[in-house]
Amino acid sequence: MTNKLTLVRKITCVFTAGVLLGGSCFARENTKVKEIVEPKYYDELVKNGQVVKYGENPSEGFMLIPDSEFSDKLAETLIQKNPKNFPYTFEGLYLIDKKEILRESNSSKTEITISDVAHVVRSISKMQGMKYYSTTKKKECVLYKKTYMIAGPEDKTRIEDQNTGNADGQISYCLQDDNSFGVNTYRLSYRQNEDTLWCNHYIMDKMGVGPFKAIYKGKMIINILVVDCGQDILLYLNTDVDSIKFPGIKGQIADSMFARMNAVQVWFKTQF
Secondary structure (H helix, E strand, C coil), X not given: CHHHHHHHCCCCEEECCCCCCCCCCCCCCCHHHHHHCCHHHHHHHHHHCEEEEEECCCCCCCCCCCCCXXXXXXXXXXXXXXXXXXXXXXXXXXXEEHHHHHHHCCCCCCCXXXXXXXXXXXXXXXXXXXXXXXXXCCEEEECEEEEEEECCCCCCCECCCCCCCCCCCCEEEEEEEECCCEEEEEEEEEEECCCEXXXXXXECCCEEECCEEEECCCCEEEEEEEEEECCEEEEEEEEEXXXXXXXXXXXXXXXXXXXXXXXXXXXXXXXX
């Protein structure tokens, strides 16, 4: 575990699935994937099932975004960093066999469509109870003790997941009670076309531990981009943070965001 934590804190590295997140192994070419993934990442993605990149230097922007109708807008969500703060950017690109998704979900379905993906990504309440590995407590913990959609940014009344119909243009809000950071609210913005679903999470309030609030409104985003590639799903996960500097916050932000993105991709594969 010490070796893993050391790796997590390294700057701007690319890792394979077998080393870190336990992704699927691929030996199959996918023409559509090849068309939309940067050539320098394609071979590793097909071989290992994923490419992961993270670090503190966001000057080059997001590196792993696959080509889609929404990619340019997604790239624009990169947070402007304060040079006095601690920046952290995570990107993960995952190639997942649809048959594997259905097997891991114990689903009776025989196909996965982008409408299915839109339903899953908008099922915020289904994230309640999802697990992650806490590097602080050195054990697996529940990530969200509570998570659900709310009526609006100022109205925290719980509402049912707004997860039916086409998601294109949908704006929703959610509340999440995080194991480490407590209760926060997010604006959820969705775009959808015939083969792609994009969701952007934008933090609406301050986040931190106890009285120490390291992340302010708008200073953390999460992007989920999913492309239907025939036999496979291409999943892109991204989080971008500009954190106030407190003693020890650098390691906590890096470890926490890494663990949360890993938890999301594991959760995603079991929701169909």
